[in-house]
Structure formats: C-alpha cells, structure tokens
Amino acid sequence: MAHDLAQVSATARVTREDGLLRRVARNLFPFVVVGAIWEAVAHAGLFPPRFFPPLEAIAAVFARLTISGVLPHHALDTLARLTAGFALAALVGVTIGILMGRSRRAEDILLPLVSIGAPIPGLAYAPLFLLWFGPGNVSAVALVAFVSTFPIIYNSWTGVKAVKDIWVRSAQAMGANDRRLFRHVILPGALPYIMTGLRLGLAQAWRILVGIEMLAAVSWGLGWLIFGAQEFLNTDVMLAGIVVIALIGLTLEKLVFERLEEFTVVRWGMLTS
Amino acid sequence: MTADRAKLQHYLALRRGAFTIIAVLALYQAVARSGHFAPALMPPLGAVAHTLWDSLLDGTMIEHAAFTLYRVLSGFGLAVFIGLPLGVLMGRFRAVENFVLPLASALMPIPSLAWIPILILWFGLGNPVTILVVFYAALFPMLLNTWSGVRAVNPLWLRAAGAMGANEHALFWKVIIPGASPFIIAGLRQSFLRAWVAVIGAEMLAASDWGLGWVIFDAKEFLNTDVMLSSLVVIGFIGFVSERLVFGSIERATIYRWGMARAAKT
Numbered sequence: 001m002a003h004d005l006a007q008v009s010a011t012a013r014v015t016r017e018d019g020l021l022r023r024v025a026r027n028l029f030p031f032v033v034v035g036a037i038w039e040a041v042a043h044a045g046l047f048p049p050r051f052f053p054p055l056e057a058i059a060a061v062f063a064r065l066t067i068s069g070v071l072p073h074h075a076l077d078t079l080a081r082l083t084a085g086f087a088l089a090a091l092v093g094v095t096i097g098i099l100m101g102r103s104r105r106a107e108d109i110l111l112p113l114v115s116i117g118a119p120i121p122g123l124a125y126a127p128l129f130l131l132w133f134g135p136g137n138v139s140a141v142a143l144v145a146f147v148s149t150f151p152i153i154y155n156s157w158t159g160v161k162a163v164k165d166i167w168v169r170s171a172q173a174m175g176a177n178d179r180r181l182f183r184h185v186i187l188p189g190a191l192p193y194i195m196t197g198l199r200l201g202l203a204q205a206w207r208i209l210v211g212i213e214m215l216a217a218v219s220w221g222l223g224w225l226i227f228g229a230q231e232f233l234n235t236d237v238m239l240a241g242i243v244v245i246a247l248i249g250l251t252l253e254k255l256v257f258e259r260l261e262e263f264t265v266v267r268w269g270m271l272t273s
Numbered sequence: 274m275t276a277d278r279a280k281l282q283h284y285l286a287l288r289r290g291a292f293t294i295i296a297v298l299a300l301y302q303a304v305a306r307s308g309h310f311a312p313a314l315m316p317p318l319g320a321v322a323h324t325l326w327d328s329l330l331d332g333t334m335i336e337h338a339a340f341t342l343y344r345v346l347s348g349f350g351l352a353v354f355i356g357l358p359l360g361v362l363m364g365r366f367r368a369v370e371n372f373v374l375p376l377a378s379a380l381m382p383i384p385s386l387a388w389i390p391i392l393i394l395w396f397g398l399g400n401p402v403t404i405l406v407v408f409y410a411a412l413f414p415m416l417l418n419t420w421s422g423v424r425a426v427n428p429l430w431l432r433a434a435g436a437m438g439a440n441e442h443a444l445f446w447k448v449i450i451p452g453a454s455p456f457i458i459a460g461l462r463q464s465f466l467r468a469w470v471a472v473i474g475a476e477m478l479a480a481s482d483w484g485l486g487w488v489i490f491d492a493k494e495f496l497n498t499d500v501m502l503s504s505l506v507v508i509g510f511i512g513f514v515s516e517r518l519v520f521g522s523i524e525r526a527t528i529y530r531w532g533m534a535r536a537a538k539t
Contacts, residue, residue, distance in 0.1 A: 027375040034376065051394055112290035113297065119512035121470035123386075123477065124486065124505055127493035131314055131501075211386035211474045215490075223387070227478075230390035238391050242383060249382025 053236040062240040075244050077220040078209065081137065085144025086205050090198055093149040097156020097197070101190070107157070114153055122147030122208050126215050135217040140209070143216075147208050148201035155200065159193025160186060202256075206249060222248075316499040325503035338507055340483035344400060345472040348407025349465055356415030356464070357457070363416070364423025364453070374420075377413060385410035385471045389478045403475040403484070410471035414463035422456025423449060462520045469512055 035055060041047070042054035049057070065071040100107045126143055133139040163186050171185045213223025222241050229237040298318060305315045312320075328334035363370040385406045392402040426449055434448045450457075476486025485504050492500035 026371055030372045030376045031379070033372075108286055108289035109293045112293050116294070116509065119516055120505060120509040121473045121512070123470065123474040124489060124508050126477070127489050128498070128501055128505070131493060131496070131498060206382070207384040207386070207470070208474075210384045211389075211478070214386070214389070214478060226387060226390045230394060233394065235391065235394060238394075242387055242391075245387050246379060246383045249384075250379070253382055 058239045061236040074225045078222045085141045088145035089148040093152025097153040100157040101160025118150040140212045140216045144205045148205035151200035152197040155193045155197025159190030163189035313496045320499045321502045324499040341485045344403045348404045349411045349468040351408045352411035360416045360419025363420040381413045386474045402479040406475040407468045407471045411464040411468040415460045418456045418460025422453030426452035
C-alpha cells in the first residue's frame with residue numbers, strides 16, 4: 001500500500017546524475033506543454049471564459065485572493081483541521097496499534113472491529129457524524145481523525161508484531177525492564193511501520209478533508225471555498241483553490257514526512273536513506 | 274506448532290472476535306434503548322435490520338447498489354485502460370517517463386473530491402462527474418504501480434530471455450508482464466480501494482437520485498438514520514467482498530500460480 005508515496009522520490013535519485021538546470025527544465029517541460037494547450041483552448045473561444053478561464057485570469061485571482069488574505073485564511077483553517085484530526089488519529093491509532101501488538105487479549109478484542117470498520121469508505125460515515133455532532137468543525141475533525149486512524153492502527157500493530165523475537169529476548173536476558181524494553185527495542189523496531197502508517201493516515205486524512213469541508217458547511221476552508229465558488233460560477237476561484245490544495249499536498253508529502261523520517265528512522269539506523 | 278493446535282488457536286480467535294462484535298452490538302442496542310438519544314438519531318438494531326430487509330426485498334437497495342457499482346466499475350475500468358498501458362510505456366521508455374511523471378506527481382496530491390465542483394460546472398450533475406472523479410482517484414495508483422513494476426523486472430531475466438531468442442512480443446508477454454504482475458495486482462487493488470472511496474463521496478456531492486452514497490446523504494435530510502445505517506452495511510459488504518473475494522482470487526490465479534508471491538509480499 002505504501003508503494004505510491006515512495007515512488008516519486010525514487011525518480012529524483014535516478015535523475016540526480018544530470019545537472020540541476022537540465023533537471024529543472026525536464027520537469028518543467030510537461031507543465032509548459034499542458035499550460036500551452038490550456039491557453040490555446042481557453043483563447044480559442046470553444047467554451048465561455050466563465051467556465052474555462054485562461055491561465056492569466058487564474059493567476060490574477062490567485063494573486064488578488066492571496067494579497068487580500070482570503071486564500072491564506074481558507075488554507076490555514078484547512079490545515080488546522082487537518083492537524084487536529086491527524087494528531088488525534090496518531091495518538092489514538094499508535095496507542096491502540098501498539099496495545100494490539102503487545103497484548104493478545106487486546107488484539108482479539110479490537111482486530112474484528114478494525115477489520116470491519118476499515119473497508120467502509122470514511123466519507124460514508126459523514127452524514128452520520130453530521131447528525132450526531134452537528135455540522136461544523138467538530139464533525140469535520142472527528143471524521144478526519146476516525147478515517148485516518150485505521151491505517152495507523154493497522155501499521156503500528158504489524159510493526160510491533162514484526163519486531164524480532166530474538167531482540168526482545170536478548171534485551172530481556174540483558175536485564176531490560178518493561179519500560180526500557182519498550183523504549184529501546186520495541187518502539188525503534190516498530191518505527192518504520194509506524195511511520196508508514198502515519199504517512200498513509202495523513203494521506204488519507206488529506207484526501208478526505210476537502211470532501212468533508214464541502215459537506216460539513218464549515219465557514220472557512222479550501223473545500224468550502226471551491227464548493228461555494230461553484231454557486232457563483234467562479235471557475236477561476238475554484239482553480240486557484242485547487243492550486244493551493246496541490247501545493248499543500250505536495251508540501252505535506254515532500255517536507256513533513258521525508259524530514260520526519262530522516263530525524264527518526266534513518267538516524268536510528270532502521271532504514272538507510 | 275502442530276496443525277491441530279493452530280486450528281484451535283484460529284478457532285479461539287474467531288470466537289473471541291465474534292464475542293467482541295456481539296458485545297459492541299449489545300452496547301449499541303442498550304444505548305439506543307436507554308432513551309438518552311432520540312431514536313431518530315440512534316435507531317435500535319431491529320429497525321435497521323427491518324429497513325435493510327425491506328429495501329432489499331423491494332429492490333431499491335439493489336438498484337442503488339447497481340448504480341454505484343456501474344459508476345465505480347466504469348471509472349475504475351477507464352483508469353486501468355489508460356493507467357496500465359501508460360505505466361508500461363513509462364517503464365519502457367525514458368521519454369514517456371520524463372513527460373508523465375512530473376505531471377503525475379503534481380496531480381496526485383490533489384484529492385479527487387476537490388475536482389467535483391468544477392466537473393459539476395462543466396458536465397452538470399450525474400454520471401459523467403462521478404465516473405470522472407472515480408477515474409481520477411483510481412488512475413494514479415494504477416499508473417505508478419505498473420511503472421515501478423516494469424522497472425523492477427530483473428534485467429537478468431530480460432537478457433536471459435533475449436539470449437534465448439525471445440522477440441519483443443514474447444519478451445513483453447512472457448517476461449515483463451508476469452514479472453511486473455505483483456505490482457500491477459497491488460495497483461489494481463489499491464486503485465479499486467481509492468475508487469470505492471471516491472464513488473461514495475462523489476455520489477454524495479454530485480449524484481442526482483440513485484447510488485449508495487446518495488442514499489446516505491439524502492437520508493440525512495429526513496433524519497432516516499435507519500436508512501443510513503442499512504446503506505452503510507451494504508457499502509461495507511460490497512467493500513469486503515471485492516477486497517477479499519475478488520482480489521484475493523485474482524491474486525491466487527496469477528501471481529501465486531506464477532510463483533511471484535514472495536515478490537508481492539515485499
């Protein structure tokens with residue numbers, strides 16, 4: 001399941017042998033082609049510019065909304081929801097996952113619930129959450145947390161199970177107590193899996209948050225911005241919103257997790273970068 | 274561990290699992306019956322089962338499920354139809370890779386649901402929007418998994434087949450496709466999972482009058498929580514069947530038989 005996230009960075013390695021300038025040019029080229037096609041279609045007058053705005057109009061809206069602070073406000077609200085929901089999910093998910101990995105009883109009790117809940121798409125719960133918690137932030141954050149907990153639980157559980165028995169036993173033979181065993185053997189051993197789980201959880205939270213914002217009638221947020229702009233046929237605003245969403249998504253993937261991995265897993269020698 | 278002992282362990286785990294589920298259902302029932310919450314928000318299990326049974330009997334639930342399946346399979350099929358060949362081309366030709374990969378990595382982090390409002394403006398409410406959203410969600414896992422599968426084919430196998438006189442055609446069908454199959458199957462599975470999530474969201478936002486996602490969302494307006502919960506049961510059931518039965522048997526029929534299973538596990 002983790003394939004798709006790891007692959008994009010794999011190409012960076014392949015192309016590193018060329019010069020920086022050539023690399024930038026090569027990565028930019030497809031965007032120039034697509035942009036040129038878009039411009040040609042937009043200016044050809046096949047579709048009304050309301051529905052198919054040229055790139056300069058999108059850029060103008062983007063600049064105007066950024067300077068007036070509307071776009072940053074929407075983006076910050078979305079990020080706050082993502083952070084709150086994901087932090088909740090990480091806390092609950094890692095705890096439950098480790099508990100399931102360490103205790104046979106917890107595994108027997110929780111695994112059936114996890115395997116029933118996981119395959120139902122998170123958004124399907126959205127109306128239920130809206131009914132129970134009312135529209136607004138509580139529902140949105142709760143649902144994001146709920147959805148992203150599953151991959152975190154599953155991977156933390158697998159990670160603890162994957163810690164080699166011989167490490168545990170040799171640590172015990174050397175006189176490690178439970179706390180040291182956990183802190184110095186089980187946690188570092190399970191960490192590559194936990195990181196994968198967090199990564200998948202964050203990706204899932206991100207994919208679903210925009211949809212939730214459209215459904216939950218929150219007052220700010222990128223999903224709401226796009227959805228609200230539809231009423232007024234502001235295609236340029238919608239596309240500017242999508243650009244921000246893409247930028248945040250890329251940043252999450254490239255910066256947050258690659259950094260976090262360098263600081264923990266790679267530094268402890270559990271994975272080579 | 275002997276086979277008997279393993280069987281006993283399995284049986285015990287199964288029994289404890291069933292016990293958990295019964296306990297949770299009983300807890301739900303107790304809370305629902307306690308009268309602290311309105312029955313409109315938390316209907317007892319009997320009412321949910323009754324609604325589910327009725328809607329299955331008169332065929333409405335089946336029709337909703339059929340619409341959802343039609344949308345998800347069209348979008349998923351389209352994604353496979355485009356993603357698979359494109360992924361193979363990316364793996365085989367550097368130029369295609371250089372062109373497609375930057376676009377894919379820029380588009381992939383955009384959640385498919387973010388496109389719904391624009392697509393509604395362009396195509397109006399209905400099937401085209403849902404199918405396109407499903408297609409967008411399913412395309413990238415398919416594309417990237419196929420691409421890395423083709424790249425992961427052991428070059429030694431290619432040279433060995435070449436030395437034994439395989440032509441391009443044979444090389445492709447007898448070496449590259451089986452070699453990449455664990456990745457391709459993982460891609461299919463992941464794509465379908467994404468497609469399944471996307472179709473429910475898309476139906477909530479863009480479907481007009483049929484579909485499991487639409488039922489749930491529509492039921493909210495009328496506080497029909499029993500309808501919502503019974504539709505959730507159907508969604509979970511379809512998800513479970515497709516994941517375990519369909520993809521499980523595809524895996525058995527292909528990569529296990531070809532002896533590629535160990536590669537799939539990594």
